Amino acid sequence: MQLESTRFGSIEIRDDAALDFPDGLIGMPGRHWALLAQDDGPFYWLHSLEHPDLALPVTSPWTFFLDYEVKISDEDTRKLGIENPEHAAVLCVVRASDELAEFTANLVGPIVIHSEQHVGGQFINEIGGYNVRQPLFSEVELPDVRPATSAVPIAAVVA
16 A cells, blocks of 8 residues: 655555554544554654544653553453453554654554554553653663663554
8 A cells, every 4th residue: 555645745554454443542643554663763753544634643651651551441442452462562652852852752642553453443541640751761861761662563664
C-alpha cells in the first residue's frame, strides 16, 4: 500500500503491518494506522493511513519509566482479543517540544495493540497516579535512553 505522507513523502507500507483501531484514537479521526520507524532511537511515528497529514510520535513507556504499570478493563482486553499479556504491545503518545526538558508522555491513556492480530485501542489506564503530560526525562537522562524495540510490526522505515 502506498501512503502519500505530508511529513515523510511517499512511503510503501507493508500490507501485513497495517493496524486497525475500531474505536479510533482519542480525539483523532480514522481507524487505520501504521507504525513507522525513523531511526534507531526510542521514538516511532503512528501514522494515519486515512489522513496523510496525521502522524503521532509514540514510544514504549518502559524506555523512560521503568516502573510503569498498565491495567485496562477486562472488557477492553476482550475487545482486542488479548488472552495472553505477552500479546499486548503498549505505546504512549509523546508531546514533543523544542526543548527536551519539555517532552512529555501520556501515561494515562496508553495505546494497547494486540501484537499478532494488529488491532488496538487507546484506553484509560486503571492504575492511577500517572499524568497525561508526564515529563519524559524525569526518570532517565537522554544518554541512557536505548533504542526502542517494537512487538508491533514496523510498516516502514522513513528518513
